Structures are given as C-alpha cells and as structure tokens.
Amino acid sequence: MKRLIVPIAPFLLMLGQAFGQGTPPGKEQKMEKTEYVTFTLSGKVTRQAVTFKNRYGITIAADLYIPKNSDNGSLPALALSGPFGAVKEQSSGLYAQHMAERGFAALAFDPSYTGESGGQPRHVASPDINTEDFSAAVDFLGLQPLVDRNRIGIIGICGWAGMALNAAAVDKRIKAVATTSMYDMSRLMAKGYFDKLTTEQRTNMLEQMSQQRWIDAEKGTPAPSTNNLPQKLQGNEPQFVVDYFNYYKTPRGFHPRSINSNGSWTATSALSFMNMPLLTYINEIAPRPILLIAGEKAHFRYFSEDAYKAADGPKELLIIPGASHVDLYDKLDIIPFDKLTSFFNEHLKSGKPAQKEKVAAYGSAN
Template structure:
C-alpha cells in the first residue's frame, strides 16, 4: 500500500491504462449539465473573458467584480487551481468570495485544460502553467477599473506552487497567498514525502520515454488512468477518499475537470519531473507571502517546507482539523477574512 501511495502521488496518476469510459449513472447525469459548483453572490457580477499567454495560447476566465465598486480603481487578484480543476470549481468560489470583499478577480482555466486553448488536451507544463499566472496579470493590468499597481495572486493546491514560481519572476505582483499548496514538479520527481528513489524514477521515465515513440507513431498522446476512480473500494488512502468526496460527487464534480471526468496525457510527467520550480523562491521577498494549510492535510508538509525556505515577510497559517480538500470549497473553513486582510494590507 505504501508503494501504491508513493507512485500514485508521484506521477499524479498519469501513468496507467487508457482512460476508462465506464461512467456510473450519477456521473453520466452530471456530465450533461454545465454549472458552477457554488452560487454567485448577489453582491458580485461575473463575465466570461479571454486573454493570451506569451505562447499564444488563449486562456478562458471569469472576471468577478463587486457590484458596489463605484468609480475608484480596484485592487485585483488572479486565481487558479487546484491542479486538474476548472474555474467553475474552487478558483471560481474563491473569486466570488474575494470580489464580494471588494477586489476585481479573474479565475482562469490553465493552458490545455477546461475551456482554455492548447493542443493536445490535458497537458501540464512547469513553464507554461507558471506563465499562465503572468498572463492573467497582463489581463488585469489592462482593465480600466483595475489599479495595475495593486495586483496579487492566489494559488490553490498544485497551482499554489506555480503561483509562487510566477511571483518570484513577475515583479508586478505585490503579494501572493496559497492554500493547500502542492509543488507538483517536486511530487512528480520525488514522490510523496520525497520517498521515490532514483531507481524508481528511472524505471518510470524509461517507460515514459518509450511512450513518446508510441505517441509519435499514433500522432496523438496516450492518456493515463483517471486521477480519481468512479467508485471507491473502501481500502484507499484517506486522501483519495477526500479527493473522491470533492471531485466525484455533486459537491465539486464538473464535466470539464480532469480530476472529475478526465485524464492527463502520460508524457506530461516527463516535463514536470525534469523542470523543477521554486529555484528562486527567496526572490519573492520583499513582497509578502501567506501560506495556508490544513492541520490534517496530507500536503501540509509542502507549505511548511516553503515557509522554512522562503525569505521574510512570510506567514504560515494552519487551519485546525482541516484536511487538504476542505480548503477547496468549505467557506466556513477557508479563512477568507484573513485573505481579505492580507491583500488589503499589502495591495496599497
């Protein structure tokens, strides 16, 4: 079981059999309906937007604005994540909450996923997913009702790592916060709690290297197993049960979400393994960083490691009794008042 956990998280379940099609009746019903997994605040407006990153990929987003904004230019936030999710899930919920608190907020689908462009589909990239955040900052800085000197970023789960990576090089961003932060390239390369050995990684990369020939011959990538199963057996690790409870039930299911209804291209793991992020983490300073993690989250150690490595100003907030996915959508658990205070203090 221990090795299964390591391999499952290490390569984000990108290595496996071709994407299974045997949906359960509940999933089939949900697949046919496009919806947001949260209710739009009556104090907020939402509109579809799009913008390009520097690779020419068109990103799809939702722009959330407070209804009572007036004519004063607003502080703004770019939000994405979790890894494998879409803007109609957690990032949209965060955007809705932060717009209610007075911010202009764009929640966006990363390249190759959701409604954003990029072919082939369901590809992850250390560089491009970092760039996606800067492209969102480009977009915000061009809005007439946004003060481009007051832009921050929130990264959720795997996009917490990419958010920090973006802020290290993008000096336009004045503050950054993460929740349930995951360093996706680190986990791909080293496994959960850095338990994957060089021999294990070499064996996996040998398999993926050979996969490239098959993909080249077929003219398209092979996709792995679903990140989350359609049905639990009951003996899964606790974190798998928690992911299932969010992504595979009406609580958080969305038909465009890879974690709900799809699979990553197998060879995405190659680039994630080889292209590590956060080499320049300390260069986020002197801009402030807020890391938020659940006390009982399996990912908690990653936020703690980042906190120990980062330069000041920095803050680590541990939410009592919370698990990783509690910070996806539980508005009574996510410290939105803290996030509001953090950004209002530092975006000025």
C-alpha cells in the same frame, strides 16, 4: 511495438494528483443536474466570461468577478487558479467570488490545455507555460479600467499554488501571493511522497515515459494516463483519495470539464515537471509578502511548511486546525477568507512596500 504499462500504479495512486484522475477522453462520465458552477452564485458581484492570450499565444478562458458599484481605477485585483486538474467553475471560482464580495476584482482562469482554455493537445501541464498563465492573467487585469495595476496579487490552490509562487518570483508586478493546500508538483513528481522516490524508481518512471513517447509519436496523439481516481470507492483507499473522490466525483464538486472529475492527464505529462524544479527561486519573491495556508491534517502539509522555510522576506504560514487538504477547496466555514482579505488589503496598497517578516501563525481560520 507493445504498449508498455508503467509499473507504478500503486505509487501514483498514493500520490493522488501527480499524473491524472478521472476517465480517459472519449469515456466521459455523466452526472445529472451538473450546474455550470459548483457553488451558488452571489448577487453581490458581477461575473463575466473573458479571454486573453498568454505569451505563447494560447487563449486563456476566465471568469472575472467584480464587486457591484465599483469605481474606475480603484480596485485591487487578484488572479486565481487551481486545484491541479480542476476548472474555474470549481474552487478557483468560489475563491474569486468571495474575494470579489470583499472588494477585489478577481479573475479565475482555466490553465492552458484545460477547461475552456486553448492549447493542443488537451490535458497537458507545464511548469513553464502554467507559470506564464498567471502572468498573462496579470496582463489582463492590469488593462481593465476598474483595476489599479499597482495593486495586483495572486492566489494559487493545490498544484497551482506552486505555479503561483513561481510566477511571483519572476514577475515583479505581482505585489503579494497567497496559496492554499499547496502542492509543489515538480517536487512531487520528481521525488515522490515525502521525497521517498529512489533513484532507481525515478529512472524507471522516466524510462517508461520515454518509451511511451515512441507509442505517442507512432499514433500521432498522446495517450491518456491510466492512473486515475476510481469510479467507485472499494473501501480500502487512503483517506486523501477518499477526500478527492468525495469532491471531484460527487455533485459536491463534479464538473464535466474538470480533468479530475471527468478526464485524464496525458501519460507523459510528468516529464517536464521531473526536470524543472518550480520553487528554485522562491527567495526572490522577497521583499513582497507570501501567505501559505494549509490544513492541519493535509497529507501534503509539509510542502507549505518547507516553502515557508525556504522563502525570504515577509511571510506567514497559517495552519487551519482539523482541516484536510480538500477542506480548503470549498468548505466556507474552514477557508480563511477573512485572513486572505486582511492579507491582501494590507499588502495591495498602492506604493506601499512590504513590511518585516511575520512569525508563522498557527491558529483559527480567521
């Protein structure tokens, strides 16, 4: 059987992160002076490598950030992950460290099948299992002596923002949820950019991935996607591809375990996302509060805006003036940490019910 080439490479390039970015396994890129984390570690917090298992028995690797001199049982806690294809040493770790500096126990984790977490085969994503990863992180946090288990929230970044909202809908222990630069990965993969994927295009994509399964079954291993970030920019790429490249492929954000920096999703990873909409029950997050943060110039800003419209109960939409999608990965002068802190301080009060709906906020970062 001949290997089928999916005839949608330009489309997937437009989608950026839909299937994968980077170099196929076995051809890893090397970069000098890659630090263990892509940000400067803080002296105000402690950082501990931890592991725990999710409901499917997969071992999840995480870094737990704790403010120094904390009292037992007193801390509100946050579980964080994202972006899609990143690792805990990138954006989620940066967010966790800064939230720990502000008084939270913050757990940045690698989703199943990625980074230092378990699961075989590698570089696979699942709307169900990756939603469960957030709940498993809540399990872990709630067992820590320093944490008040009635004061746990979650933060999802980029593609893991949709999983965070999905987790909050089903897991009622999550008292508040915030997202930044949200992608709804199931909508993106199933419907394309601005929902412009035609039925014929969708059918062709599913046919190609279905046929790819025969090839994978015969070889006994899933093939990597070939629709990845370029190793060098040619000068004619869309701006959001340039933005991704400038984060994942340069010392700014490169990490050897990051799929987006140095690997590839499997060629069939999109199958389950195309069949299982993530935000079907977003209205069931209510009455718990939602904070959605997006850059004014983000190419997928409409995901956050549409999620805001679909959600019931307390909700807030914050658009950061002049910011792009990737700016919210690591730009400390742009990420609204003060807003995240006030949001979770307000809503992670033990026994405190969520308040009435807030009007969408368009304004400055903090």
